[in-house]
Amino acid sequence: xxxxxxxxxxxxxxxxxxxxxxxxxxxxxxxxxxxxxxxxxxxxxxxxxxxxxxxxxxxxxxxxxxxxxxxxxxxxxxxxxxxxxxxxxxxxxxxxxxxxxxxxxxxxxxxxxxxxxxxxxxxxxxxxxxxxxxxxxxxxxxxxxxxxxxxxxxxxxxxxxxxxxxxxxxxxxxxxxxxxxxxxxxxxxxxxxxxxxxxxxxxxxxxxxxxxxxxxxxxxxxxxxxxxxxxxxxxxxxxxxxxxxxxxxxxxxxxxxxxxxxxxxxxxxxxxxxxxxxxxxxx
Numbered sequence: 001x002x003x004x005x006x007x008x009x010x011x012x013x014x015x016x017x018x019x020x021x022x023x024x025x026x027x028x029x030x031x032x033x034x035x036x037x038x039x040x041x042x043x044x045x046x047x048x049x050x051x052x053x054x055x056x057x058x059x060x061x062x063x064x065x066x067x068x069x070x071x072x073x074x075x076x077x078x079x080x081x082x083x084x085x086x087x088x089x090x091x092x093x094x095x096x097x098x099x100x101x102x103x104x105x106x107x108x109x110x111x112x113x114x115x116x117x118x119x120x121x122x123x124x125x126x127x128x129x130x131x132x133x134x135x136x137x138x139x140x141x142x143x144x145x146x147x148x149x150x151x152x153x154x155x156x157x158x159x160x161x162x163x164x165x166x167x168x169x170x171x172x173x174x175x176x177x178x179x180x181x182x183x184x185x186x187x188x189x190x191x192x193x194x195x196x197x198x199x200x201x202x203x204x205x206x207x208x209x210x211x212x213x214x215x216x217x218x219x220x221x222x223x224x225x226x227x228x229x230x231x232x233x234x235x236x237x238x239x240x241x242x243x244x245x246x247x248x249x250x251x252x253x254x255x256x257x258x259x260x261x262x263x264x265x266x267x268x269x270x271x272x273x274x275x276x277x278x279x280x281x282x283x
Contacts, residue, residue, distance in 0.1 A: 133275045135159055139268045140184065149192040149214065153271055156181045160275050166244045168272040169263035173237055173248045189265050190218055198240040199250060201233045210235065210250060210259060217258040231255045
């Protein structure tokens with residue numbers, strides 16, 4: 001035991017001899033403080049107990065903070081899961097709302113189409129009411145161009161449509177069938193460059209030929225010499241081509257010398273086809 005204390009003393013003195021003055025003092029001071037605390041703790045000094053309690057409280061609080069992530073993480077994960085679930089439900093609801101909107105648009109479109117069809121079929125003249133000689137066709141495609149002005153309708157040879165048959169917008173002539181397929185047909189409009197229709201105008205039923213120009217208004221040809229075209233004269237088909245029924249309204253003359261058609265071909269949704277058989281085809 002004595003030898004051990006001697007060895008400790010020799011080692012301590014060696015450490016002191018190897019350090020500087022300031023370091024020697026600090027080491028000596030810490031040693032004294034450690035010894036004091038050691039003896040006070042042995043004799044149960046209350047001050048030391050308070051220090052130990054304070055240290056234990058600090059350690060406990062640090063432990064609580066360190067363990068918080070393990071307690072908070074499950075709740076955080078649950079919150080994230082709930083948020084993802086709500087987000088997914090909101091996405092489903094938005095998709096359902098869009099689907100309902102699409103259905104609403106479809107209903108609105110069909111309602112408007114039905115309204116247009118009812119107006120289209122509402123004719124004041126008995127001769128132009130839909131019967132066994134008149135069928136209704138929907139316009140599928142507008143082939144309007146500088147070189148060809150025509151439309152495609154959804155009725156063809158299956159429905160009895162033949163080349164040369166007159167086509168109407170309500171009661172007004174708009175053209176004739178120039179090509180038929182089994183379920184569709186092409187209609188050449190009055191405005192096309194290749195269109196020629198015998199017509200009459202004025203109180204004297206003056207004869208003329210309505211010729212398409214490729215624009216929106218056809219012109220009158222082969223009028224009598226010195227005939228002055230007045231504004232607002234109604235133009236009718238004469239029936240001399242044995243294709244169009246006589247007296248079908250076409251349009252009115254204007255001061256430009258052309259004819260303003262009653263039907264706007266760019267706004268067509270439905271047409272009527274006169275299935276009355278003709279004696280010849282007129283092209």
